[in-house]
Amino acid sequence: MPARPKIALTNDEVLALYRELGTYEKAAAALGVVPTAVRKRVAKALRGHDTGMQVIGSEAGFTSENRKRPSAGPHYLPGSRPRSEAHWSDYSWDGWVRTEAADSSYEEDILDRKGEVVGVRTVTVLDPGVQYPAGWDGPKLADRRTFRVRQADGVKRTIVTGIQDRTPLHGPFMVNLEAFAAYMGASIAVVGDTYAKGWWTALFGNGRDKKQEPAIILDYPSYVGDRVQTQRLQASDVEVCAEVNIIPTAERPLSGLLTYGKGRCAVFSHPKQELESVPRAPHLDPVTVWTTGYATPPNYVQRKAGLKARFHHIIGAVLIEEDVDGTVFIYHLHADPETGAFQHFDVKVDRGQITTGHRVKAIPLGDGHIIHLDDEVDEATFRGLGSLVEVLDPEHVFVHDGLDFYSQNHHNRADPWHAAEVLRRGLTVAQEVRQVGQWLASIQRPGTTVHVVESNHDLALDRWLREGDWRKDPLNAPFYLEAALIKANAVARGESISIFETMVRNLSGDALADVHFLREDESFLVEGVQCGWHGHNGPNGSRGSTQGYLSLASKIAKGHDHTPAKRQGVASVGTMQTLMPKYAKGPTSWAHAHLVIYEGGRTSHVFIKNGKWRAEGRRAQERKAA
Incomplete structure (x- = not known):
C-alpha cells in the first residue's frame, strides 16, 4: 500500500490556502492529499492563534472567538477550586506544608516495542514525608529533641496508631506521641493501611504524557517506613490485628469483627475511634474491640464516602497497659486535629512538652x-487512695x-x-x-x-x-x-x-x-x-x-x-x-x-x-x- 503524501506547508500556510480556495476539497486537490488532512491542519492553525477571522466553507458562521463559553454574569457566586487540584492530604486545602521528605531519583532505560534500548529517563521517587500547619513554630520530627521520662514502674505499655498509605504523617501529633511514649515508657506500633484513592491522578492530573518523567510514591513516609506493621502483633493480652487492613471509609469498621480476637480484646487500625463490648459468659472478664484513630491527616476522594470519612477522621491512637498483676487496661488517645495536642488523665502533651496535674472537664x-x-467500683472511683x-x-x-x-x-x-x-x-x-x-x-x-x-x-x-x-x-x-x-x-x-x-x-x-x-x-x-x-x-x-x-x-x-x-x-x-x-x-x-x-x-x-x-x-x- 503506497504511503500517504504529507503536506509540506506549515499550518498557517495551509490555513491561508484554504481561505483562498474556499473549501477543504479544493485545498486538498491542490496539495494532493485527502480533505481530512487539510481539515486537521486548519484546526491546529486555528488553535495555535486566535485570529477572530471568519471561516468560510463548511465552517461558515463560526469563529474561534464565538466558540468560547461565555463567562457567567455577576449574580453567580465565584467557583470553587477544582476537585482534581493536586494536594498531599485534605489539610493541604488549609495551607499545610509537606516537609521532611527524602525524595530521590534514579535512571532507567527506555525500551521500544522490540525491547531495545532507545534512551534513558529519570524516575522520581517521592516520599510522603510529614505535614505541618503553615507557620508551625513548634518542634519537628527532624529536630534534636529531649524527652521528659518518669521512673519505670513495672507497667508494660504499648501505643498503637494507624497511618494511610501515600499520605504524610501528622507532624505535630507524632511529635507529641513520641514525647508521651518516652514519658510513659511505652513502645509505639504503627499499623499501615491502604486506600485506593487514585493518588496518581490526584497529584499529577489525567492523561500524563508518556514522554514526561515518571514518578513513584513510597507507600509510607520514610520516617516510619521500616517500622510499619502489617501482620498481627500481641501487646500484653491484646490482639493488635494489623493484618485486617480495613478501608478508611468503612461506615462500621468493627462490623463482623467482634469475635475476630477469639474471646480476647482486639485493636484494629482505622481513622475512626470506636469501641464495642463483646457478649461473653457472665463469669468471664469483659472483652472489648477498639479502633485506633490515625497519625496521618485525612486524605480522601472528594465524594460522598470520602467526605463522610473525613468528618469522623480522628487524629489519635490507643494506649494498652498491663500492670504488675497482669490486669490490662485500654484507652483512646484523641488529639486536637491541628496542634496534635492531647490529654490522658491528668497528663497533657502539647508541642512535645509534658505537663501534669491537669483537671478533666467531666466524668459521666x-x-x-x-x-x-x-463496692470495688465505688472504692476505685471515689473512696480509695488515688481514686479516679x-x-x-x-x-x-x-x-x-x-x-x-x-x-x-x-x-x-x-x-x-x-x-x-x-x-x-x-x-x-x-x-x-x-x-x-x-x-x-x-x-x-x-x-x-x-x-x-x-x-x-x-x-x-x-x-x-x-x-x-x-x-x-x-x-x-x-x-x-x-x-x-x-x-x-x-x-x-x-x-x-x-x-x-x-x-x-x-x-x-x-x-x-x-x-x-x-x-x-x-x-x-x-x-x-x-x-x-x-x-x-x-x-x-x-x-x-x-x-x-x-x-x-x-x-x-x-x-x-x-x-x-x-x-x-x-x-x-x-x-x-x-x-x-x-x-x-x-x-x-x-x-x-x-x-x-x-x-x-x-x-x-x-x-x-x-x-x-x-x-x-x-x-x-x-x-x-x-
Missing part, C-alpha cells in the same frame, strides 16, 4: 443502681440511674417470689430513695458539680404513683401517700415537678443543696458533648440505643445500656452495679466503665477492673498496702 459515670452498687475522681479532679460528674427501684419496679410487681425476697430483706421505697441521697451526698467534693440525670429507673417512682395501689402495700403506704399528695398539689398549681428529685431532697435535708438535678431529656453540654440525656428515649418516640443516636449531628455521652460503646460521636457508659444481679440472665456485654471528657469534647472510656481504674506499678501497690 456508669449507671449507678445504688442498691446494687459494686481524686486524680482527675473533674469539673462535672454525671450520675445515671441512681435509683434502681428494686423494691417496687413494675417489671417485678406481679412476681410473688420477688415480693417475698423484698419482704425478707425489709426493703422499702423510702429506704431506696434515702440511700440514693446518702450516696450523692458522699461523692460531693469542692470544685466539682454533681449532676443527677433523670433516668428511666428514676422515673419508675413516678410510674409507681400512677399505677400502684397503696391499699395493697401497707409497708410503703405512708411514703406513697406523701409523694402522691406532693404530686397532686403540684398539678393543682400548674407546676411540673420531678417527684424523684423532690423525694430525694426531702429525705436528705440540706445535704444535697449543691447537687444539680436534670429533668428528663434536659440539655447540658460540656465542651459540646450532650451529657443531659440518659439514653432511654430515642428519636421520634423510639427506644433509646447507641445506634439510634447516630442520626443526631451531636456528640452524646449517655447511659442506659450498661454496655460501654463508642460509635462516631456517640459514647455510652457501662455500669457501677454488680455485673450479674438476679434479674440479668444469659451472656452479657455489661462492664464497669465510665467516660472521661477532655478539653475540646474529646473522650475516652475508663474501665474498672479488679478494683483498679488504671494500671498500677510496684510503688502504687506498695502505697496502697501501707
